[in-house]
Amino acid sequence: MKTTTSAPSAQALNMQSCIDACSSCHQVCLQMAMNHCLDSGGKHVEPAHFRLMINCADICQTSANLQLSGSTFSSQLCELCANVCEACADNCRTLDGMEDCVRACQACAASCRMATMKH
Numbered sequence: 001m002k003t004t005t006s007a008p009s010a011q012a013l014n015m016q017s018c019i020d021a022c023s024s025c026h027q028v029c030l031q032m033a034m035n036h037c038l039d040s041g042g043k044h045v046e047p048a049h050f051r052l053m054i055n056c057a058d059i060c061q062t063s064a065n066l067q068l069s070g071s072t073f074s075s076q077l078c079e080l081c082a083n084v085c086e087a088c089a090d091n092c093r094t095l096d097g098m099e100d101c102v103r104a105c106q107a108c109a110a111s112c113r114m115a116t117m118k119h
Contacts, residue, residue, distance in 0.1 A: 014111075014114045014115045014117070015067055015115050017111050017114070017115070018063075018064075018067060018078060018108075018111040018112055018114065018115035019064045019067050019068060020111075021104075021107050021108040021110075021111035021112070022060040022061070022063045022064035022067070022081065022108055022111070022112070023060070023061075023064050024104055024107070024108070025056065025057070025060040025085060025104040025105055025107070025108035026057045026058075026060035026061040026064065027057075028100055028101055028104035029053050029054075029056045029057035029060065029088065029101055029104065029105070030053075030054075030057040032053065032092075032098065032100065032101045033050060033053040033054055033057065036097055036098070037049070037050060037053065040095075040096070040097065043094075043095055044095055048091075049091055049092075049095070052084075052087060052088050052091055053088060053092075053101070055084060055088075056084050056085055056087075056088040056105060059077070059080065059081045059084050059085075060081060060085070060108055062077065062081075063077050063078055063081040063112065067115075075115070075116045078112040078115050078116045079112070079116055081108065081109075081112050082108070082109040082110075082112035082113050082116075083109075085105040085106070085108045085109035085112070086105070086106075086109045088101070088105045089101070089102045089105035089106050089109065092105065
C-alpha cells in the first residue's frame with residue numbers, strides 16, 4: 001500500500017523557518033554576548049546592551065520551544081520576540097564587530113513576523 005504525503009502548508013513552512021531562525025538567533029546572541037562582548041569590554045558590556053543581548057537570546061529560545069510544543073501562546077510570543085530582536089539588531093548595529101548578531105536578529109524578526117501572519 002502506497003502512502004501519499006501532502007506538501008507542507010505555507011504556515012507549517014513559515015513556522016519551521018521561524019523555529020530555525022529563533023534557534024540560530026539564540027545561539028548567535030548568546031555566543032556574541034559571552035565571547036565577543038565580554039572580550040571587547042567598554043560599550044559592549046554596558047548593562048543595557050548586555051542585558052538586551054541576553055534577553056534576546058532567552059526570548060528566541062523560548063519562542064522556538066513554544067512553537068515546537070504547539071503552544072497556543074506561540075504567536076503572541078513570536079510577536080514579542082520580533083520586537084526584541086529588532087531592538088537588539090538596532091542596538092548591536094551601533095557597536096563594532098556585531099554584524100553576525102545584527103543579521104541573526106533581523107532574520108529572526110522577519111521570520112517571526114511571517115510566522116504570525118494570518119493565512
